[in-house]
Amino acid sequence: MADTLQDALSALNGSTYSQQNKLIINSDLRTITVPKNFIFGVYNDKDVLSVDFEMPRYYDDIDLSEFKIQVNYINAAEVGDYYSVVDPVIGEDKIEFEWILGRGVFALEGIVKFIVCMRKLADTEGNIDKEFNTTIATGTVLAGIEVDSPIDPEAYSILSHMKVLEDSCLYSANRAAATADAIESIAEDCEAATQEARSATAAATAIVEGLVPITSEEIDNLFT
Secondary structure, eight states: OOSSHHHHHHHHHOOEETTTOEEEEETTTTEEEOOTTEEEEETTOOSSOEEEEEEESEETTEEGGGSEEEEEEEOTTSOEEEEEOOSOEEOSSEEEEEEEOOTTTTSSSEEEEEEEEEEEESSTTOOEEEEEEOOOEEEEEEOOOOOSSOOOHHHHHHHHHHHHHHHHHHHHHHHHHHHHHHHHHHHHHHHHHHHHHHHHHHHHHHHHTTSSOOOHHHHHHHTO
């Protein structure tokens, strides 16, 4: 049985949510192991979700615990930003840290690209002595809905009335069109009947006046 809603959703759609797995950094290959269909959260989330990382403390003979850590990312709107890691946990042979996902990550639904960047500063002025970067990994931001302010009740009432009026006009227009089609069909039938009547009258007149010889059988056919 699923422990959380995220577990239940993952079981349904095969996705993995950001707080379900710790991402492992392979310092030799410079890769971040990310689960398939990795979900960060939903559009416009802010500071309620996080991603946990774990990596080796040493890269060759370099102690990475002496480096400042940041996560660089480009969101789905193609805007870049970074998150500075606070209070990484330094172990004997590994480093663990957390990326709290801010509003910038969730600016737009879609794919977010990110890397982990580690820098050792040469001085207090920010000059870089050494730098370590991973390759690019990705996560997904799902679609959501953001409403800044509710509709004014009076305006909502007017909109509702206009919608009803629009639907009523559309219904009347459809009925009028159907009626026009029916009238046109009746007119065509009447025209055809009139032409037949005229033809029958002309034929009868010709017979009466003796202009056209006709048999008794042909007379019968005129009235059948």
